[in-house]
Amino acid sequence: xxxxxxxxxxxxxxxxxxxxxxxxxxxxxxxxxxxxxxxxxxxxxxxxxxxxxxxxxxxxxxxxxxxxxxxxxxxxxxxxxxxxxxxxxxxxxxxxxxxxxxxxxxxxxxxxxxxxxxxxxxxxxxxxxxxxxxxxxxxxxxxxxxxxxxxxxxxxxxxxxxxxxxxxxxxxxxxxxxxxxxxxxxxxxxxxxxxxxxxxxxxxxxxxxxxxxxxxxxxxxxxxxxxxxxxxxxxxxxxxxxxxxxxxxxxxxxxxxxxxxxxxxxxxxxxxxxxxxxxxxxxxxxxxxxxxxxxxxxxxxxxxxxxxxxxxxxxxxxxxxxxxxxxxxxxxxxxxxx
Amino acid sequence: xxxxxxxxxxxxxxxxxxxxxxxxxxxxxxxxxxxxxxxxxxxxxxxxxxxxxxxxxxxxxxxxxxxxxxxxxxxxxxxxxxxxxxxxxxxxxxxxxxxxxxxxxxxxxxxxxxxxxxxxxxxxxxxxxxxxxxxxxxxxxxxxxxxxxxxxxxxxxxxxxxxxxxxxxxxxxxxxxxxxxxxxxxxxxxxxxxxxxxxxxxxxxxxxxxxxxxxxxxxxxxxxxxxxxxxxxxxxxxxxxxxxxxxxxxxxxxxxxxxxxxxxxxxxxxxxxxxxxxxxxxxxxxxxxxxxxxxxxxxxxxxxxxxxxxxxxxxxxxxxxxxxxxxxxxxxxxxxxx
Numbered sequence: 001x002x003x004x005x006x007x008x009x010x011x012x013x014x015x016x017x018x019x020x021x022x023x024x025x026x027x028x029x030x031x032x033x034x035x036x037x038x039x040x041x042x043x044x045x046x047x048x049x050x051x052x053x054x055x056x057x058x059x060x061x062x063x064x065x066x067x068x069x070x071x072x073x074x075x076x077x078x079x080x081x082x083x084x085x086x087x088x089x090x091x092x093x094x095x096x097x098x099x100x101x102x103x104x105x106x107x108x109x110x111x112x113x114x115x116x117x118x119x120x121x122x123x124x125x126x127x128x129x130x131x132x133x134x135x136x137x138x139x140x141x142x143x144x145x146x147x148x149x150x151x152x153x154x155x156x157x158x159x160x161x162x163x164x165x166x167x168x169x170x171x172x173x174x175x176x177x178x179x180x181x182x183x184x185x186x187x188x189x190x191x192x193x194x195x196x197x198x199x200x201x202x203x204x205x206x207x208x209x210x211x212x213x214x215x216x217x218x219x220x221x222x223x224x225x226x227x228x229x230x231x232x233x234x235x236x237x238x239x240x241x242x243x244x245x246x247x248x249x250x251x252x253x254x255x256x257x258x259x260x261x262x263x264x265x266x267x268x269x270x271x272x273x274x275x276x277x278x279x280x281x282x283x284x285x286x287x288x289x290x291x292x293x294x295x296x297x298x299x300x301x302x303x304x305x306x307x308x309x310x311x312x313x314x315x316x317x318x319x320x321x322x323x324x325x326x327x328x329x330x331x332x333x334x335x336x337x338x
Numbered sequence: 339x340x341x342x343x344x345x346x347x348x349x350x351x352x353x354x355x356x357x358x359x360x361x362x363x364x365x366x367x368x369x370x371x372x373x374x375x376x377x378x379x380x381x382x383x384x385x386x387x388x389x390x391x392x393x394x395x396x397x398x399x400x401x402x403x404x405x406x407x408x409x410x411x412x413x414x415x416x417x418x419x420x421x422x423x424x425x426x427x428x429x430x431x432x433x434x435x436x437x438x439x440x441x442x443x444x445x446x447x448x449x450x451x452x453x454x455x456x457x458x459x460x461x462x463x464x465x466x467x468x469x470x471x472x473x474x475x476x477x478x479x480x481x482x483x484x485x486x487x488x489x490x491x492x493x494x495x496x497x498x499x500x501x502x503x504x505x506x507x508x509x510x511x512x513x514x515x516x517x518x519x520x521x522x523x524x525x526x527x528x529x530x531x532x533x534x535x536x537x538x539x540x541x542x543x544x545x546x547x548x549x550x551x552x553x554x555x556x557x558x559x560x561x562x563x564x565x566x567x568x569x570x571x572x573x574x575x576x577x578x579x580x581x582x583x584x585x586x587x588x589x590x591x592x593x594x595x596x597x598x599x600x601x602x603x604x605x606x607x608x609x610x611x612x613x614x615x616x617x618x619x620x621x622x623x624x625x626x627x628x629x630x631x632x633x634x635x636x637x638x639x640x641x642x643x644x645x646x647x648x649x650x651x652x653x654x655x656x657x658x659x660x661x662x663x664x665x666x667x668x669x670x671x672x673x674x675x676x
Contacts, residue, residue, distance in 0.1 A: 096650075154515060166616065170513060177492060177618020180650040187612040188647050191527045191604065200647060202608070266529065270540070271612075274525040278504065278613050280515025309526050309538060312434075312518040 025081050027072050027089035027126075028334025030135060030327075031055070031064070033108040033162060038071035039330040040079040040086070045146055047327060049078035060111035061103075065121045072126065084127030090336030092135035092329045093118060096179060101132040131336040135329055136182060137174055139322075140167025142332030143285045147323035152282040156275055157322070158184055160268070161243070161288035163197065164205045170279070185209065187271040204271030208264040210290055214241045216263075220256045227256035243293035265298070269305020277311045287322030295321050363419050365410050365427035365466075366672025368473060368665075369393070369402070371446040371500060376409035377668040378417040378424070383484055385665060387416035398449035399441075403459045410464065422465030428674030430473035430667045431456060434517060439470040469674040473667055474520060475512055477660075478505025480670030481623045485661035490620040494613055495660070496522055498606070499581070499626035501535065502543045508617070523547065525609040542609030546602040548628060552579045554601075558594045565594035581631035603636070607643020615649045625660030633659050 023043045030037040032055060039050040051074035056063045068091070076083050083089075095106030101119020106112040123130040133141075140149070140157030149155040149169065157167040166184030168175040175181055185205035186198060193202030197211050206212050217229050232245045249257035272284055284306075286299050303319040310316055324331055361381045368375040370393060377388040389412035394401045406429070414421050421427075433444030439457020444450040461468040471479075478487070478495030487493040487507065495505040504522030506513040513519055523543035524536060531540030535549050544550050555567050570583045587595035610622055622644075624637050641657040648654055662669055 168616070170508060175508060175617070178620060178653060179618070180653070181616060181618035183615035183618075183649040186615045186647070186649045187525075188527055188608040189529045191608045198649065270526040270529045274609075274612055275616050277521035277524045278506070278519060278616065279513070280517070280519035280521075282516065309524070311521040311524045311536065315516060315518070 024085065024087035025079065026334045026337040027075070027083070027086045027128075028330040028332070028337070029068050029072055029089065029091045029122075030139075030329030030333055031068060031091060031093045031109075032135070032329070033094065036064075036068050036071045037327065037330045038068070038075040039327060039334060040075050040081060041331065041334045045331060045334065047331065048081075049075045050327065050330070051075040051078065056110055058110055061106075061109070061116035061118065062121065064109055064112070065116075065118060065125075068122060069125045082127075086126075086128045086337075088129040088131060088337030089122065089126060090138065090333035091118065091122065091130060091132045092138040092333040092336075093132055094135050097132050097134055098179075101130060103132060129337070133333065133336050134167070134176065134182070135333075136165035137167040137176060138332030138336060139287060139324075139329040140169060140182075140285070140332070141174055141335055142324055142328045143287065143322050144169045145335060146331065147328060148285045148320040149283060152318070154279070154281040155283045155285055156184065156272070156279065156281045156317075157182075157285045157287060158268070158272060158291065159288035159322075160208060160286060160291035162210045164209050164268075164271075165288070166275075168279070168281075170281070184271060184275055187274055189267050189270040189274075204267050207267035208271075210241065210243065210246075213246070213260050213264060216260050217241065217256060220260075225256050228252065228254050229257055243289040246290065247293050265301050265305050268302050269307075270309055272302065273306040273309030276306065276317055277309070280312065281317050283318040283320060285320055285322050287324075287328060289326075292322055292325050362423065362425035363417065364672045364675045365413070365421070365424045365464075366668040366670070366675070367406050367410055367427065367429045367460075368477075368667030368671055369406060369429060369431045369447075370473070370667070371432065374402075374406050374409045375665065375668045376406070376413040377665060377672060378413050378419060379669065379672045383669060383672065385669065386419075387413045388665065388668070389413040389416065394448055396448055399444075399447070399454035399456065400459065402447055402450070403454075403456060403463070406460060407463045420465075424464075424466045424675075426467040426469060426675030427460065427464055428476065428671035429456065429460065429468060429470045430476040430671040430674075431470055432473050435470050435472055436517075439468060441470060467675070471671065471674050472505070472514065472520070473671075474503035475505040475514060476670030476674060477625060477662075477667040478507060478520075478623070478670070479512055479673055480662055480666045481625065481660050482507045483673060484669065485666060486623045486658040487621060490656070492617070492619040493621045493623055494522065494610070494617065494619045494655075495520075495623045495625060496606070496610060496629065497626035497660075498546060498624060498629035500548045502547050502606075502609075503626070504613075506617070506619075508619070522609060522613055525612055527605050527608040527612075542605050545605035546609075548579065548581065548584075551584070551598050551602060554598050555579065555594060558598075563594050566590065566592050567595055581627040584628065585631050603639050603643050606640050607645075608647055610640065611644040611647030614644065614655055615647070618650065619655050621656040621658060623658055623660050625662075625666060627664075630660055630663055 104115035159165040164185030166182040190202040194206040196203035196206035442453035502523030504520040528540040532544040534541035534544035
């Protein structure tokens with residue numbers, strides 16, 4: 001009876017989820033708003049080499065594709081393999097991805113409001129097949145298969161960075177809905193609340209996303225509040241408040257930073273708690289720049305902030321930090337190319 | 339590629355989802371906080387007879403079970419069938435249901451904080467097998483299979499009544515998580531907001547549930563605001579503000595009622611919109627006492643209230659009113675017993 005028995009086995013898994021179908025190395029490219037991370041992995045998903053390039057901030061999709069090709073070529077060179085010799089290349093991309101590898105509405109990338117045939121553009125230049133998936137979903141897939149999600153059959157991946165992205169594994173399989181599922185960052189936590197970078201109001205990301213928190217910090221400075229955040233940014237020659245800067249400010253008791261992060265954790269607790277009430281997943285995996293940087297103590301804080309919102313508070317999900325770190329997105333992308 | 343292609347076919351279905359395995363009639367019992375609805379259906383799920391009894395407000399689980407037996411016996415009598423001749427009986431119950439038909443934590447039923455072996459208690463008295471499922475999930479299953487959800491493979495059922503319950507069908511199958519999924523009523527729409535009947539704060543149900551709206555109306559009266567709601571209640575000899583009373587007050591321009599319902603629709607828009615952002619279902623089916631009573635115009639209002647919160651606002655889900663009406667829960671329960 002599907003309606004009377006919980007879905008999915010809970011026993012920890014000891015064997016790999018799928019056996020690799022080939023022994024040739026594969027490529028993985030994580031296309032982010034700030035950087036492009038390219039890797040080459042072997043058939044056991046061990047990372048042989050990686051390369052990083054900044055994401056172009058001007059031009060259009062074909063310039064971004066060119067930078068992706070360069071990053072992968074560089075990783076291939078370091079791994080002593082020709083791109084054309086790869087079994088295939090997987091790409092994790094923002095935006096809406098169709099079944100043929102075309103990407104549209106990747107609004108945080110330059111000139112990418114329309115549709116661009118990313119998969120075939122890359123495939124033509126690299127000489128191997130290219131498969132494109134959603135960036136956050138492939139990172140969730142990677143955590144499920146190789147990282148912190150391994151013991152579970154249903155997980156919610158929450159990628160806490162510049163924005164807050166999400167991915168779902170339900171009953172052992174990715175759930176993408178009609179292609180747009182997993183938008184945990186845009187769960188409403190305060191109806192008619194703060195303006196979100198997405199343009200809507202009261203989204204979790206409006207309180208917890210790095211970009212929104214930076215804007216909040218600037219408003220505090222404009223109100224005459226003191227914070228070391230922007231001084232740290234200048235000293236480190238950065239143009240934005242990185243997760244390292246936030247971590248440093250928190251460690252040194254910066255009041256503005258502490259208050260903003262407290263509010264972020266509070267929002268994450270409400271938003272993730274809402275999603276858990278609807279989905280009752282076994283585990284929540286916290287990744288992303290801030291999630292990985294802040295680590296276990298913050299996973300515990302998020303779990304505590306979630307608890308008062310849970311309907312079934314006697315069986316909260318496990319909350320864990322993503323285990324694959326910064327390369328999780330690229331590793332998940334490489335999994336696409338099996 | 340599961341991560342690049344949308345899940346589930348979208349073509350409307352013409353054949354029934356499953357063929358019935360037997361021709362004997364089946365029973366279905368919807369156990370609600372106010373009433374027990376029992377039906378007998380034939381193998382084509384046509385309702386042959388129904389009977390209704392008030393849910394006992396005192397005593398304990400065995401008294402509730404006795405009333406359920408009486409209701410089903412009455413329906414059987416009207417259908418000229420012996421309970422023991424039924425192929426089986428399905429039950430939709432609140433609370434937490436385990437695989438053996440035991441129900442625990444059915445807190446809106448008398449003396450039911452602990453665990454009670456409902457399935458075996460009923461089976462012993464009725465002389466046929468009894469299968470127990472979650473009340474809201476079986477109602478969602480019924481809408482999916484026989485009602486407004488038929489054209490879709492992924493739906494969110496929202497049952498807007500005394501509380502706000504939810505059920506999920508994802509990729510053509512019920513999704514219940516670890517047994518506790520679908521709690522759409524307790525999605526947080528205002529962090530640290532209004533107190534919900536569940537004891538938590540800011541849940542959607544704290545603004546949209548009939549019980550919470552009634553409490554809100556009483557507070558308005560205590561503040562000296564005028565409303566006809568309670569006068570209508572007394573005139574009709576009711577002890578609570580039924581959906582019919584709310585509908586009447588709205589039709590007559592009652593300002594307090596209008597404002598409370600506006601707030602409810604606003605909360606439903608934010609909460610359902612949040613769930614759609616996470617799940618990207620094809621359709622939202624609005625049932626429950628208020629949902630069915632208010633009908634299509636309110637399904638449209640809820641869709642409009644949801645729209646500003648949707649990430650993928652160019653492909654909103656279809657929003658439809660439940661097609662099986664008051665008997666949907668009992669019909670869904672009877673589906674369990676196939």
